[in-house]
Amino acid sequence: MKIMSYSIETKYKTIEMKEAGYTVKEIMEALNIKNSTQVKTWWRWYRNGETYRFYQQRGKQYTYGKGVKELSEVEQLKLDNKKKDIEIDILKKYKELERKWYPK
CATH class of the missing domain: 1.10.10 (Arc Repressor Mutant, subunit A)
Known part of the structure; x- marks a missing residue:
């Protein structure tokens, strides 16, 4: 094939x-x-x-923003925002686990 x-x-x-x-x-x-x-x-x-x-x-x-040069500014910003959203979600989950395992 x-x-x-x-x-x-x-x-x-x-x-x-x-x-x-x-x-x-x-x-x-x-x-x-x-x-x-x-x-x-x-x-x-x-x-x-x-x-x-x-x-x-x-x-x-x-x-992760390693795209072609043909990407418009808007599309590049959308990719950057998706990446930031993923990072924020990971940090929130980390904080939640930290509170769960290490209560004050």
Whole structure:
């Protein structure tokens, strides 16, 4: 089985066709996409505002701000905020455990 890699233009064309009301099967046939899950994944990323993922290499996950230079300032700030939220949650859990195990 060959691993496919699609161009950014193909990904955006997929989104345009999906918005125009084409079915997944029609999109797959028109753009020569091998797997329907791929179309659904791109569509989910688009709906969630994660279009920066279109620029990522296959298998790369830029969760901690180590993304591509194509990220807009807004998308970079969103990633930074997610990272800060995760750090705050970890600190809250640590404090909770600390109070539980070392009561005053």
